[in-house]
Amino acid sequence: MKLTEYDISHPYHATIVKSERITDESTDEVRHIVLSISDATFHFVEGQSIGVLVPGPHEFGNEYHMRLYSIASSRQGENQNLAEISLCVRRCFYIDDVSGERFPGVASNFLCDCKQGDTVLLTGPYGRQFLPPKDNNSNMLMIGVGTGIAPFRAFMKHIYDERKEWKGKVRLFYGAKTGMDLLYMNDKNSDLSLYYDKETFQAFEVLSSRPHFNEPEQVEQSLKEHSKEVWDLVKDPNTHIYVSGLSRLEARLDKTMEEFAGSEADWLEMKKELIASGRWSTLFYD
Numbered sequence: 468m469k470l471t472e473y474d475i476s477h478p479y480h481a482t483i484v485k486s487e488r489i490t491d492e493s494t495d496e497v498r499h500i501v502l503s504i505s506d507a508t509f510h511f512v513e514g515q516s517i518g519v520l521v522p523g524p525h526e527f528g529n530e531y532h533m534r535l536y537s538i539a540s541s542r543q544g545e546n547q548n549l550a551e552i553s554l555c556v557r558r559c560f561y562i563d564d565v566s567g568e569r570f571p572g573v574a575s576n577f578l579c580d581c582k583q584g585d586t587v588l589l590t591g592p593y594g595r596q597f598l599p600p601k602d603n604n605s606n607m608l609m610i611g612v613g614t615g616i617a618p619f620r621a622f623m624k625h626i627y628d629e630r631k632e633w634k635g636k637v638r639l640f641y642g643a644k645t646g647m648d649l650l651y652m653n654d655k656n657s658d659l660s661l662y663y664d665k666e667t668f669q670a671f672e673v674l675s676s677r678p679h680f681n682e683p684e685q686v687e688q689s690l691k692e693h694s695k696e697v698w699d700l701v702k703d704p705n706t707h708i709y710v711s712g713l714s715r716l717e718a719r720l721d722k723t724m725e726e727f728a729g730s731e732a733d734w735l736e737m738k739k740e741l742i743a744s745g746r747w748s749t750l751f752y753d
């Protein structure tokens with residue numbers, strides 16, 4: 468769906484409660500931003516996104532610049548406060564291919580520049596195709612890079628803090644450039660390490676061997692190292708697979724799965740079945 472097709476006619480006013488940088492100066496700026504929405508009609512579930520409306524003037528006379536961000540909190544709200552949600556936002560910059568000029572992304576810089584007490588217009592929530600399984604006995608295989616960790620943070624909080632009786636296996640494969648890019652698992656913010664002692668949970672973090680090159684995060688390397696467990700999970704009808712983050716991950720993941728399946732055709736067939744049975748969910752963006 469194109470961004471222009473989203474319904475933005477009923478925006479919510481939200482107030483910035485907190486904005487903390489969760490990476491250090493050695494790498495890209497990523498912030499954990501907590502917003503308060505006082506409107507009690509705002510409800511969401513894990514895996515949904517909200518739209519951020521940046522007021523103009525903008526190019527082409529658009530009133531708002533709208534971008535989507537995954538909600539990083541579970542349905543009971545940030546820290547179980549129903550009125551609050553959190554986002555995990557990377558401050559984006561783009562280089563013009565022709566002039567070489569660097570220019571800031573509008574919405575991500577707007578959000579990252581917001582200070583406590585500032586007001587932001589939100590729309591949504593959107594998307595119901597990236598939902599945690601209903602059955603506590605389900606296995607979850609989560610594969611992600613970068614800010615794609617945001618919905619997984621929401622999943623973890625939901626299944627372990629809110630459902631409590633989670634029995635299925637939960638596996639997180641997460642690729643990052645450096646240790647500091649391991650969002651919610653680094654020295655600045657270690658939210659996800661709260662779940663390391665859960666019997667059903669295991670995280671596999673992968674760091675880039677060449678962090679200063681703009682190469683894709685090497686999450687598939689770790690999948691290959693644990694190929695038996697990963698492939699057994701994929702084949703298990705009780706497993707739900709989630710993939711989240713930059714869209715460049717998709718082709719690399721397909722290649723890896725093709726190796727596990729034995730051929731491209733076998734993987735395509737398998738993937739078709741996974742999608743049809745609602746066990747393969749993706750959330751990709753550029």
Ligand SMILES: Cc1cc2nc3c(=O)[nH]c(=O)nc-3n(C[C@H](O)[C@H](O)[C@H](O)COP(=O)(O)OP(=O)(O)OC[C@H]3O[C@@H](n4cnc5c(N)ncnc54)[C@H](O)[C@@H]3O)c2cc1C
Pocket residue numbers: 516532534535536537538555556557558559561562563564571572573574575576614615617750751752753
């Ligand atoms: C469902 C969904 C969930 C998302 N969740 C998150 C999230 O949790 N956290 C997060 O940080 N982001 C997330 N995003 C990405 C986010 O929506 C924005 O795309 C991102 O923040 C950049 O928006 P911006 O307004 O800052 O940049 P823009 O102002 O949109 O700047 C991008 C502009 O730069 C140009 N451009 C784009 N790419 C390039 C390039 N490679 N080289 C040169 N020029 C380029 C294009 O002309 C484009 O108009 C999500 C996206 C989707 C679709």
